Amino acid sequence: MDRKNFLKNSLLTGSAMAAAPGSLKGFENLSSSPQHSFQLKYAPHFGMFEHHAGSNLIDQLKFMADVGFTAFEDNGLMTRTPEMQEKIGEQxxxxxxxxxxFVIDKGGNSANSFTMGDPEHTEIFxxxxxEAVKVAKRVNATWMTVVPGNYDRSLxxxxxxANVVETLxxxxxxFEPHGLVMVLEPLSDTPDLFLRNSDQTYEICKxxxxxxxxxxxxxxHMQKNEGNLINNMELVWDVIAYIQQGDVPGRNEPGTGEINYQNVFKYVHDKGFDGILGMxxxxxxxxxxxxxxxxxxxxEADSFS
Known part of the structure; x- marks a missing residue:
């Protein structure tokens, strides 16, 4: 049975349909989840729909597509085997x-910070x-997350x-000859992190x-660190290549916290953003x-006009 037709038929009948053994395992209760046509490219990650799709990673990708998501992200992609990376790319x-x-493995954590100007850390990066170039080719990726690491109180x-700029x-x-892009992510996880604000990240990119x-x-992260979201996005818009989201507090889906995501998504859409918004x-x-x-x-958040 074609999975998309299954979704549509489930919606029409209002009840779950029994699937043949092994064909639609984990997809039995999708009567409220037809394929949606989202205005933006929202990207789920592995584990987000495991209760519906099961633990198999490829089945999870199929489920995401069946629901209507047109993008996907995986922070841990570089830790997966080349064989699994190729399967993900094929699906x-x-x-x-x-x-x-995906996150560049060893790309700048507290033990490998760019801020100190350590040649060994630079060579690790x-x-x-x-290696990230090879991984990107297996899945047809363009963007890779980079975090420069921790602030060094001795410098x-x-x-x-300057040390961060030279390493980057x-x-x-x-990356440039391959048309690939490293995207720098300012974070709110700990005040020890070097990169924390959008204007600071803008300065480094320039x-x-x-x-x-x-x-x-x-x-x-930016709601926690600086607020004034739409204004600050506008200030650095020309170097924003990728967007991620989660509501504050709790870091869960839109509508569970204080951020008006309909307004944020409308702003992004009206700017003509054709990139991905990672979930x-x-x-x-x-x-x-x-x-x-x-x-x-x-x-709901995508229902702006």
């Missing part, structure tokens, strides 16, 4: 889905960038900024001066009901 192509970000901020230029040299270095604007958040509720609530939340 994305079959489903007409676009690959979103450069080698990770070379002036200007020196740290090394990465840009690798200094790197490469089409391979842009901003990942995570609405969740880097949890589900407020557990089980299938929680997963359905995530889908419903995006239908």
């Amino acid at each position: 994305l192509a079959k489903s007409g889905m676009q690959m979103g970000v 450069v080698e990770a960038c070379k 002036p901020i200007g020196v740290q900024t 230029r090394r990465g840009a040299e690798i 200094a790197v001066d490469s089409p391979a270095c842009k901003i990942l604007y995570d609405v969740y 880097e958040h949890g589900n407020e509720r557990d089980g299938k009901e929680g997963e359905q609530a995530v889908i419903d939340a995006y239908v």
